[in-house]
Amino acid sequence: xxxxxxxxxxxxxxxxxxxxxxxxxxxxxxxxxxxxxxxxxxxxxxxxxxxxxxxxxxxxxxxxxxxxxxxxxxxxxxxxxxxxxxxxxxxxxxxxxxxxxxxxxxxxxxxxxxxxxxxxxxxxxxxxxxxxxxxxxxxxxxxxxxxxxxxxxxxxxxxxxxxxxxxxxxxxxxxxxxxxxxxxxxxxxxxxxxxxxxxxxxxxxxxxxxxxxxxxxxxxxxxxxxxxxxxxxxxxxxxxxxxxxxxxxxxxxxxxxxxxxxxxxxxxxxxxxxxxxxxxxxxxxxxxxxxxxxxxxxx
Amino acid sequence: xxxxxxxxxxxxxxxxxxxxxxxxxxxxxxxxxxxxxxxxxxxxxxxxxxxxxxxxxxxxxxxxxxxxxxxxxxxxxxxxxxxxxxxxxxxxxxxxxxxxxxxxxxxxxxxxxxxxxxxxxxxxxxxxxxxxxxxxxxxxxxxxxxxxxxxxxxxxxxxxxxxxxxxxxxxxxxxxxxxxxxxxxxxxxxxxxxxxxxxxxxxxxxxxxxxxxxxxxxxxxxxxxxxxxxxxxxxxxxxxxxxxxxxxxxxxxxxxxxxxxxxxxxxxxxxxxxxxxxxxxxxxxxxxxxxxxxxxxxxxxxxxxxxxxxxxxxxxxxxxxxxxxxxxxxxxxxxxxxxxxxxxxxxxxxxxxxxxxxxxxxxxxxxxxxxxxxxxxxxxxxxxxxxxxxxxxxxxxxxxxxxx
Numbered sequence: 001x002x003x004x005x006x007x008x009x010x011x012x013x014x015x016x017x018x019x020x021x022x023x024x025x026x027x028x029x030x031x032x033x034x035x036x037x038x039x040x041x042x043x044x045x046x047x048x049x050x051x052x053x054x055x056x057x058x059x060x061x062x063x064x065x066x067x068x069x070x071x072x073x074x075x076x077x078x079x080x081x082x083x084x085x086x087x088x089x090x091x092x093x094x095x096x097x098x099x100x101x102x103x104x105x106x107x108x109x110x111x112x113x114x115x116x117x118x119x120x121x122x123x124x125x126x127x128x129x130x131x132x133x134x135x136x137x138x139x140x141x142x143x144x145x146x147x148x149x150x151x152x153x154x155x156x157x158x159x160x161x162x163x164x165x166x167x168x169x170x171x172x173x174x175x176x177x178x179x180x181x182x183x184x185x186x187x188x189x190x191x192x193x194x195x196x197x198x199x200x201x202x203x204x205x206x207x208x209x210x211x212x213x214x215x216x217x218x219x220x221x222x223x224x225x226x227x228x229x230x231x232x233x234x235x236x237x238x239x240x241x242x243x244x245x246x247x248x249x250x251x252x253x254x255x256x257x258x259x260x261x262x263x264x265x266x267x268x269x270x271x272x273x274x275x276x277x278x279x280x281x282x283x284x285x286x287x288x289x290x291x292x293x294x295x296x297x298x299x
Numbered sequence: 300x301x302x303x304x305x306x307x308x309x310x311x312x313x314x315x316x317x318x319x320x321x322x323x324x325x326x327x328x329x330x331x332x333x334x335x336x337x338x339x340x341x342x343x344x345x346x347x348x349x350x351x352x353x354x355x356x357x358x359x360x361x362x363x364x365x366x367x368x369x370x371x372x373x374x375x376x377x378x379x380x381x382x383x384x385x386x387x388x389x390x391x392x393x394x395x396x397x398x399x400x401x402x403x404x405x406x407x408x409x410x411x412x413x414x415x416x417x418x419x420x421x422x423x424x425x426x427x428x429x430x431x432x433x434x435x436x437x438x439x440x441x442x443x444x445x446x447x448x449x450x451x452x453x454x455x456x457x458x459x460x461x462x463x464x465x466x467x468x469x470x471x472x473x474x475x476x477x478x479x480x481x482x483x484x485x486x487x488x489x490x491x492x493x494x495x496x497x498x499x500x501x502x503x504x505x506x507x508x509x510x511x512x513x514x515x516x517x518x519x520x521x522x523x524x525x526x527x528x529x530x531x532x533x534x535x536x537x538x539x540x541x542x543x544x545x546x547x548x549x550x551x552x553x554x555x556x557x558x559x560x561x562x563x564x565x566x567x568x569x570x571x572x573x574x575x576x577x578x579x580x581x582x583x584x585x586x587x588x589x590x591x592x593x594x595x596x597x598x599x600x601x602x603x604x605x606x607x608x609x610x611x612x613x614x615x616x617x618x619x620x621x622x623x624x625x626x627x628x629x630x631x632x633x634x635x636x637x638x639x640x641x642x643x644x645x646x647x648x649x650x651x652x653x654x655x656x657x658x659x660x661x662x663x664x665x666x667x668x669x670x671x672x673x674x675x676x677x678x679x680x681x682x683x684x685x686x687x688x689x690x691x692x693x694x695x696x697x698x699x700x701x702x703x
Contacts, residue, residue: 050515069518077515083508088313096309100302100516144512 002061003028003152003183004049009058010207011044018044020207023058026185026200031178033198033215034187037294041207042187043080046154049185050077063152073102076150080157080187082141086130090121090140093129094147101148108147115143119169135162142170146177153177154185159193171197191287201286203293210293219283222292225255226282227264233274238267252282302517306525307532314496314533323492324537328544335548348425349399351379353389354433358408361437368436370448377425380433393418402430481545483615483642485538486576490641491608493534494583495601500526501591502600505683519680527584534580568648574662578669579641583611585672592676592683607638614643625651634661637668 004026011019019041026032036042047053049060051067063071085093091112098108116122119139124132132140138161145153155174159167174197178184188194194201195215203211211218229235230250238244240259245252253264261281268276284292314320354361362368366376381398383389389401400418408414414430416422422430439447504510513522586607594600613633614621620629625647634643634653640661647653 052511052514072516072518075515077512079508079511081508081511083504083510083512085313085509086507097512097516099305099309100513102302 001028002026003063004185005059005061006045006049007059007061009045009048009055009060011041011048011053011055017207019048019055019204021058022202022204022207022209024202024209024212026183028183029178029181030200031174031184031186031198033194033201034185034204035191035194035201035211035290036204037290040204042204043156045204046156046185046187049154050075073148074151076145076148076153078142078145078153078155078158082138084129084137084140084144087128089126090129090132091116091125094140094143097144098147101150103148111147111149112143115146118173119143135166138162139166139169142173146173150182152183152185154187156187157189158186159188159190167193191285191290195286203290205294211289215286218289219286222289223281223283225257225259227253227255227261228278228280228282229253229268229276230278231274231276233271235268235274236271238264240264240267250278303521303525303528306517306522307529310500310526310529311532314500314530315536320496320533320537324540328541332544332548335552346423346425348423349378349419351381351398352422352426352429353381353383353392353398353401354430355383355386355389355401355403357406358404360404360408361433362440365433365436365440368440368447369432370444370451372448373432373451376429376432378423378429380429390417400426404434483618483646485542486572486579486642486645487612487615488541489534489538489576490580490583491534491611492537493530493580494587495604495608496530496533497526497584498587498591498600498604499597500530501588502594502597505591506596520677523588523677523680527581527588531580531584568645571648571658571662572645575641575644575665578662578666582637582665582669582672583607585669585676589672589676589679592680610638611642613639614646618646621646621650626653631657635664637665640665 002025006022006024008021008023009019010017010021022041022045034042034045044053048055049062051072060066063074065071085096088096091109094112094116095105095108098112099105103111113122113125116125119142121132121136121139121143124136129137129140142155142158145155153174158170158174162170171193174184174186186194186198198215200214201211201218202209228250235244235251238253240256240263241253242256243254245254255261255264261279265276265279268274268279361382363382369375381392383392383401386401386403389398389403392398393401398418400416400422402414402416402422404414405411435450436447439450442450504513517525587604590600590603590607594603614630617629617633620627620633621643624630630643630647633639634647634657636643644653644658644661
């Protein structure tokens with residue numbers, strides 16, 4: 001079942017067409033990556049999903065239908081432009097924002113305190129928001145998105161500006177949420193984290209969908225006909241290989257057209273002068289694919 | 300509705316706790332009270348009534364039974380006056396401490412009106428009042444009791460009527476002039492402080508980027524309505540505090556000052572003022588929300604808001620027009636123009652018989668203006684709420700409103 005269906009939406013601002021034609025669906029309980037270069041139309045798409053902007057064309061179904069007050073309460077949102085009431089005490093600020101989502105004050109206070117403990121912010125709960133560091137504010141903002149226990153969590157750049165310890169913490173929480181059946185839409189520029197967390201993705205560029213599907217499939221689609229080999233000895237002459245590149249103790253073998261990795265593996269297994277320790281089809285990283293697609297689109 | 304009230308409550312208490320609000324709400328009246336207390340203390344300290352005052356009546360104007368001539372309505376002499384046959388006797392009594400001072404009424408008193416006091420730098424207010432009363436009673440020795448009574452209170456009831464004779468105010472001459480100003484002040488406090496808090500709250504949420512979070516939780520109409528309600532209540536609280544301080548001051552002051560005792564507030568004016576306050580506040584609140592949604596900083600917002608406030612305060616600035624010609628073209632025009640209507644109407648009412656149709660038209664235009672602004676501002680707010688750090692120019696706004 002789909003938690004979100006975006007169907008051929010478009011949005012213009014005066015002469016600028018921010019989103020031309022975007023369609024994708026997010027399945028319940030998955031971590032879904034919404035990717036794209038700066039200015040591609042991601043934030044506009046998110047704002048249309050959240051009903052902050054009305055699409056000029058197309059339709060959006062969130063949690064089984066159009067946006068309603070009830071649906072709004074089931075969505076958690078971490079916007080790219082972070083914002084909290086700077087002059088309020090941290091705990092009061094969290095409680096107020098949870099209250100806006102319909103969480104009773106006592107319950108909100110209890111949940112907020114638990115999250116503050118987990119995010120190592122408990123000792124700052126009585127400090128005013130403007131007295132907190134940027135990283136702390138970022139974590140507090142993340143707590144705001146979670147406090148009302150939403151079914152759909154939309155997080156825009158959740159890792160920006162965080163140290164590795166906190167990146168790990170956010171990753172952990174996102175995984176827990178997904179394991180608990182929550183749907184997560186993750187928009188981030190740290191491709192290695194996206195690759196690690198998300199199962200499926202959509203990439204938008206210039207207001208259109210340029211890549212869509214399971215990340216593994218997208219990577220396979222972009223894979224050059226190459227294999228990575230690690231081992232000891234002399235590789236010798238490999239008939240189906242056009243070039244060998246050596247990188248950090250491993251060899252990347254570019255295959256001739258029509259040659260398959262299986263053929264190479266067979267040839268290597270017959271070579272008594274080389275011991276294979278690792279053999280894998282060379283898949284490009286999401287980062288490489290992102291750069292390649294973004295650049296191709298710009299040409 | 301629940302969220303609307305939640306936002307209203309949040310905004311109310313958030314601003315209520317602010318130092319600036321507390322300072323303005325309690326600081327200003329406290330300053331007034333302090334000034335009043337200082338003035339009163341100075342008055343009391345410098346004015347000590349004498350135990351008794353002597354007098355030497357060389358003009359023979361005060362008969363022995365002068366006090367018996369006083370009308371029944373007159374209070375007894377606050378300072379006892381004792382007659383002495385000559386200055387030497389009076390001086391002797393003064394030296395003996397029987398009297399605190401003495402006055403000499405010279406033989407030419409009837410022509411000159413001159414009286415000389417000895418023994419004190421100046422007589423107390425009560426001492427002077429006693430002397431005045433006794434002299435007046437003496438001078439009226441041969442008059443009938445009716446004339447005496449009238450001489451002591453020549454105008455018992457003063458009816459004040461507007462030039463067209465339509466409205467009559469009984470007593471309290473000072474209120475005739477002050478009432479419009481007091482109404483004006485209260486209206487200004489309640490409306491302008493509320494709407495400026497509203498502007499501040501909207502721009503603050505845009506500046507600190509909480510807006511995007513808030514509008515994903517409640518719809519913009521709920522947000523606007525909640526803020527308008529909460530901050531309207533805040534403005535009323537401020538006005539109420541000032542009103543209470545004012546009433547307290549007036550109550551205490553009435554013990555000492557006659558005019559404060561005669562104050563009465565006409566019910567019809569109060570009703571119309573209330574009817575004007577609600578759409579008046581909504582109109583200004585709506586405009587402030589619109590400005591808040593369009594601008595990118597507090598400073599920019601305040602600049603635009605000050606122009607609006609100025610239009611609203613115009614009747615206050617042009618108050619002489621209302622006093623001299625409350626039914627003139629300018630006064631009528633200002634009471635029909637929605638931005639100045641609430642104040643202009645309320646200022647005209649005590650000064651003239653405002654035709655009923657003008658009251659209706661004024662309230663009607665004001666309400667229509669408020670409704671129009673509230674409806675339009677919802678759209679401006681939607682357009683402007685996500686424009687961080689970038690102001691929307693009026694031309695761009697018109698285009699956006701047409702295309703959105």
